[in-house]
Amino acid sequence: MKLYINKKRELGQRSPMIYGHFIEHFHRQIYGGVYDPGNPLSDEDGLRIDVLEAMRKIKVPILRWPGGCFVSSYHWKDGVGSERNPMFDKAWRVEESNEFGTDEYIKMCRKINCEPYICTNAGTGNAEEMSDWVEYCNLESEGRYAKWRIANGYPKPHKVKYWSIGNENYGFWEIGAKSPEEWGRLTTEAAKMMKHVDPCTELSAAALTDLEWNVNLLKNCGEFLDWISIHEYWDPIHETNDLADYDACMVYTNHIDESVRKVSGLLQAMGLDGKIKIAFDEWNLRQWYHPKVHTVEQGVTKEEYLSPRGRNDDNSSYTMADAVFTACFLNMCNRNCNLVGMAAFAPIVNTRGCIFTLKEGIVLRSTYHVFDLYVNYLGDVLLDSWAEECPVKMMESVSKEKAEVELVDVVVTAFRDKKGLAIAAVNKDGCEKQSLSLDFEADGPVEIHYISGDSTEAYNDVGREDVQIKHEALGEFRPGMQISLWPHSVNIIWIGVEQV
Ligand code: AHR
Numbered sequence: 418m419k420l421y422i423n424k425k426r427e428l429g430q431r432s433p434m435i436y437g438h439f440i441e442h443f444h445r446q447i448y449g450g451v452y453d454p455g456n457p458l459s460d461e462d463g464l465r466i467d468v469l470e471a472m473r474k475i476k477v478p479i480l481r482w483p484g485g486c487f488v489s490s491y492h493w494k495d496g497v498g499s500e501r502n503p504m505f506d507k508a509w510r511v512e513e514s515n516e517f518g519t520d521e522y523i524k525m526c527r528k529i530n531c532e533p534y535i536c537t538n539a540g541t542g543n544a545e546e547m548s549d550w551v552e553y554c555n556l557e558s559e560g561r562y563a564k565w566r567i568a569n570g571y572p573k574p575h576k577v578k579y580w581s582i583g584n585e586n587y588g589f590w591e592i593g594a595k596s597p598e599e600w601g602r603l604t605t606e607a608a609k610m611m612k613h614v615d616p617c618t619e620l621s622a623a624a625l626t627d628l629e630w631n632v633n634l635l636k637n638c639g640e641f642l643d644w645i646s647i648h649e650y651w652d653p654i655h656e657t658n659d660l661a662d663y664d665a666c667m668v669y670t671n672h673i674d675e676s677v678r679k680v681s682g683l684l685q686a687m688g689l690d691g692k693i694k695i696a697f698d699e700w701n702l703r704q705w706y707h708p709k710v711h712t713v714e715q716g717v718t719k720e721e722y723l724s725p726r727g728r729n730d731d732n733s734s735y736t737m738a739d740a741v742f743t744a745c746f747l748n749m750c751n752r753n754c755n756l757v758g759m760a761a762f763a764p765i766v767n768t769r770g771c772i773f774t775l776k777e778g779i780v781l782r783s784t785y786h787v788f789d790l791y792v793n794y795l796g797d798v799l800l801d802s803w804a805e806e807c808p809v810k811m812m813e814s815v816s817k818e819k820a821e822v823e824l825v826d827v828v829v830t831a832f833r834d835k836k837g838l839a840i841a842a843v844n845k846d847g848c849e850k851q852s853l854s855l856d857f858e859a860d861g862p863v864e865i866h867y868i869s870g871d872s873t874e875a876y877n878d879v880g881r882e883d884v885q886i887k888h889e890a891l892g893e894f895r896p897g898m899q900i901s902l903w904p905h906s907v908n909i910i911w912i913g914v915e916q917v
Pocket residue numbers: 441484485486487584585655699704705
């Protein structure tokens with residue numbers, strides 16, 4: 418494949434928030450995940466030091482919390498102060514101790530130097546409860562909720578800038594689901610009250626790529642919104658845990674930008690494309706496995722609906738399919754950086770996250786290293802580039818239909834603050850190397866930083882590190898030089914990158 422670049426044409430500068438993450442009160446993401454008081458690996462606040470360190474290394478820029486479906490019957494006031502009353506979490510059908518609440522979450526964000534992003538309860542909650550939460554977090558001392566925060570030991574406001582109204586309230590599975598008309602009205606009143614408390618907040622609201630839902634939302638509430646939230650999981654395994662194979666996951670990449678294109682068209686049609694950005698604030702190749710809760714039919718025994726959640730902890734199911742897909746998604750966010758301003762990998766810790774915890778330590782799954790490559794090696798300024806002779810291969814989708822897949826996915830970047838070029842090149846081919854011909858002018862040393870594993874099924878686990886970032890020096894740049902990309906690999910190619 419031949420790659421051409423127009424170095425003089427910058428397409429945009431991506432926000433670091435496209436490398437964001439999500440953490441929910443679900444299974445072992447919080448309790449027994451990042452929050453593990455009493456574990457010798459935890460700090461004075463009960464937070465896992467090894468997990469925080471891993472989060473810092475991939476520079477988590479924003480962390481969405483507390484849900485997800487959990488939030489749609491969560492009342493934040495139960496989770497602050499000295500009295501923490503347990504509640505029954507009707508979404509996931511477990512007891513929530515409320516030991517970990519707003520203040521613990523903010524403390525965690527400060528420790529990893531990331532922006533908090535709170536998703537509010539638009540299921541059983543209302544505009545007043547949402548705006549009270551903004552009072553608690555952001556007012557200096559006015560009113561009962563700011564005074565409550567101070568009494569709880571936090572004299573300074575938490576300054577939470579990013580807030581989302583609701584989570585998937587369009588879905589029958591969501592507690593307190595709404596009709597499009599109800600949603601338009603609720604979000605408007607909530608946004609109005611939240612902005613009255615703190616006009617410096619940036620607000621998002623749960624949205625779909627569904628026209629009617631979004632038109633109602635944007636017609637009613639567009640003037641208050643800074644973001645529109647969309648979610649997507651491609652491999653529908655939440656009832657079956659029947660994982661699509663490698664090739665089928667590559668076929669999913671053919672549709673990876675569909676939601677963004679649809680929402681982009683709507684925003685433009687409504688004249689909101691300069692004002693509202695997309696927060697892709699829940700995404701992952703695969704859904705989380707939690708049978709008989711996210712549906713009308715509820716499991717009766719815990720064996721039916723609770724114990725199966727432990728199967729998300731099978732590290733062998735996090736392979737190069739997850740890594741290659743994740744890189745293609747991040748390439749899509751980079752390409753659309755003028756519209757996609759935020760994305761949150763769902764989730765970051767345990768379940769189908771990139772960091773797995775056990776009592777004695779952590780495992781960095783294949784997707785973790787993709788974030789490491791994109792955050793620490795790729796540039797932040799997107800350059801115009803195009804390819805010729807991109808190789809394709811027929812692959813079988815999850816429904817056994819043949820589809821043509823382009824095998825190499827590339828974005829080209831420069832750095833706002835230093836010299837050099839960084840090219841993200843993904844080889845989706847599960848068997849063959851692919852060659853990338855750099856048909857443009859540049860100079861300086863060429864290096865490649867990549868993950869590939871020894872097969873499409875490579876994975877990391879305790880005592881097993883199939884997938885690690887490797888580095889190779891490839892000599893001085895020469896126009897037309899060929900770069901060989903390993904099968905099923907995610908590569909960042911540096912050209913003349915200044916070592917600062
Ligand atoms: O599977 C997890 C759930 O997926 C999240 O709680 C929800 O937001 C989405 O439907």
